[in-house]
Structures are given as structure tokens and as C-alpha cells.
Amino acid sequence: MTTRNKYSKEFKLDAISLVLEQGYSRSEAARSLGINANMLGRWIKESEADDALAFRGNGKLTPDQEEIRKLKAQVKRLEMEKQILKEATVFFAKETK
Structure with missing residues (x-):
């Protein structure tokens, strides 16, 4: 069982x-x-x-919990965007050499 x-x-x-x-x-x-x-x-x-x-x-969820959940999701999204920008910078730096 x-x-x-x-x-x-x-x-x-x-x-x-x-x-x-x-x-x-x-x-x-x-x-x-x-x-x-x-x-x-x-x-x-x-x-x-x-x-x-x-x-x-x-x-x-209480309004505070809902706001925290939304803010955590936003932080994750922004961290992913930041990582993409870092990788793009490295890529384009190699292209210009």
C-alpha cells in the first residue's frame, strides 16, 4: 500500500x-x-x-504573503535577465576582437 x-x-x-x-x-x-x-x-x-x-x-494568502510571492518571482526573473546580459556581454566582447 x-x-x-x-x-x-x-x-x-x-x-x-x-x-x-x-x-x-x-x-x-x-x-x-x-x-x-x-x-x-x-x-x-x-x-x-x-x-x-x-x-x-x-x-x-494574506496580501503580504501574496506580495512576497510576487516579489520573489520578480527577483528570479531579474536575476535570469542579469545572467543573460552578462553572457551577451562576453559574447559580443569576443566578437569585436
């Missing part, structure tokens, strides 16, 4: 943000997190539902 895995609300929200905010496909995000793609799809549908009862029993 196998036991069901329980995932925290934060884990689910981070998984959802990979797909909705960072542009990963559902299958890529699910594979990298070690979960089933169908489960991730269900989490996304629950989070987008009009009744806002996603992730039963865990309630909604």
Missing part, C-alpha cells in the same frame, strides 16, 4: 508560478519537481477557479 504525498500550499504555488509566470510547460515543471503533470494541471485549475477555494483547508 502506497501513501499519498502531501504538498504544502507554498510548494503548490511555486509549482504553479513556474508554469504561469516563468513560462515552463506543465510537463517540464512537473518533471523537474518530481510530480505528475496531471496533478500540476489540477493545481493550476484550482488556483484559477472563480470560487477561490484552491488547496482545500489552507485558505488564501
Whole structure:
């Protein structure tokens, strides 16, 4: 008999943000997190539902928690952009020599 895995609300929200905010496909995000793609799809549908009862029993994020989550996602995106710019600078520096 196998036991069901329980995932925290934060884990689910981070998984959802990979797909909705960072542009990963559902299958890529699910594979990298070690979960089933169908489960991730269900989490996304629950989070987008009009009744806002996603992730039963865990309630909604407070405005502060929501802001923190958005800011963390923005920091990740900006760090990726910074890394891309660094790599582009190196590339173009080699091209001009």
C-alpha cells in the first residue's frame, strides 16, 4: 500500500508560478519537481477557479504573503535577465576582437 504525498500550499504555488509566470510547460515543471503533470494541471485549475477555494483547508494568502510571492518571482526573473546580459556581454566582447 502506497501513501499519498502531501504538498504544502507554498510548494503548490511555486509549482504553479513556474508554469504561469516563468513560462515552463506543465510537463517540464512537473518533471523537474518530481510530480505528475496531471496533478500540476489540477493545481493550476484550482488556483484559477472563480470560487477561490484552491488547496482545500489552507485558505488564501494574506496580501503580504501574496506580495512576497510576487516579489520573489520578480527577483528570479531579474536575476535570469542579469545572467543573460552578462553572457551577451562576453559574447559580443569576443566578437569585436
